[in-house]
Amino acid sequence: MTLSVQDLRVYYRTLRGDVKALDGVSFDVADGEILGLAGESGCGKTTLGKALIRMDGRMKLVGGQVELDGENLPIGDTVKMNPFRFTEVSIIPQYSMSAMNPTRKIGRMVRELLDSRGVTVDTDELHRRLDLVELSRDVLTKYPLELSGGMKQRMVMVISTLLNPSLLIADEITSALDVSTQKAVVTTLKGFRELGFVKSMIFITHDISLTNQLADTIMVMYAGKLAEKAPADTIVNRARHPYTQLLISSLPEVGVRYAEKKLTGIPGNPPSLLNPPVGCRFQDRCPLAFDKCREEPPAVEVEKDHFVACWKA
């Protein structure tokens, strides 16, 4: 088991009180597994990704345990996390386009980055990885400004995985890209796993169709909690949580004629996380809600590897 997260709670401090962005989430990521983390804005998916590598000043760890390769990951302590970052846990940030230092040539930036961690990487190995993502070796002598968006994205992907981390977090890395580039990025990420550059991966996106192209398992979150987690095919074809079902049925597809049959959205909005409702957080929008939904539904394994947090599942 690469990653094991138990009852993780991360709140944002605001003047009006704590925003419970991540409120008791538990899951595992197996060796070599790609976990797709899907959900709408404000569901806590980015918070979860950030919590696993670096909490910013507004975030506070309220509870929970994280283990990476059997070792406790001190996510609440910025300094103690330093030995893990980049070497064990690495991230491809949401805005890779602006992730690189604009004042350094890329080769120098990579060298400084490695020096700061006190590690060295064989130049041949770096060249081999550039070849893999079809970047010319000249990029090392260029400034980030001289690269196109897609090239910068690939360069950041190479840098992030240079030390063969156990866990790679990819946060919405394709949302600013065109569809044809998206496909190339997903192919590259899969290739990185096959070649052992990364052991496991958490791929965060709002696009379930895209997650399904890459992930072995999909975890759907809603308002800071886990709604459903199952193998990708099961989520797409046999989802049990009403939220997942409604979300998937609201997605238009290419190659389908919609002349007479209209799709429907989910009425209402997600609850405020300052004072979330007691019980199931989807109850106000759920067509199946009944009295029991005022109690919080636990995530139950309804069949092997299929977890659902719903009383009706």
Place this chain on the structure above:
Amino acid sequence: MLKLQEVSKVFRVGAFGGKTMTAVDEVSFEVARGEVVSLIGESGSGKSTIGKMVLRLMSAQKGTITFDGDDVTKLEKRAYYRKIQGVFQDPFSSYNPIFKADRVFSMIKEVYFPKEADRIWQDKVAAALNDVRLEAGQVLNKFPHQLSGGQLQRLLIARALLLDIDLLVADEITSMLDASTRIDVLNLLADLKSRGLGVLFITHDLALGNYISERTVVLHQGRIVEYGPTEKVFETPEHAYTRKLLASVPQLHRKWEGV
């Protein structure tokens, strides 16, 4: 209704404008009343530039854009904007956060209907809100941050409807919305279409274009590579670029080949 004939737009780029970049290259198509035409393309394909030229936010270098036979650059601006309005990608930055969101309605009143009695105007606003399926009590007298992206976007559509427009230029209007609310905005456009509104639907998302439009224009580097009825473009694409684009769309029930 709206007709573009060999419209081109060239930008000057580089430090002293020494280089030129052709953003839109001899584009011709039409939008009729009661139909949605999708303008599909990747970033840099010129789709937003076309929208801006139609809205007269930019001028075209070559070619003509006509509305019911009149050259749009010769029409009086205020009269033109009674017929055509735009809604854009980011609903959050379309509002001034200092003022309440429904100020967009009173601004319309001041400019276009200064003499209208308040009571009649209120009825009109209520009718427009009803058209976009918003409840007056939920959205009026609120600040932008108190409303969701979907509500803000629908308010902007209601604002456009107050002017009895014939054509709506919708530039990526759903890309900042969540999947569950996105479809409601699309269904709303379909509804307005059946009541005679023409929509120029600009998007990078092929699935949305397929869902909503009668006809589809596929752009690549400023040129039209494919133009026709939506079913035809999506089911039997003729151009290699369209085929490549369709093959790279992530689909829910089909996995990419060779990944």
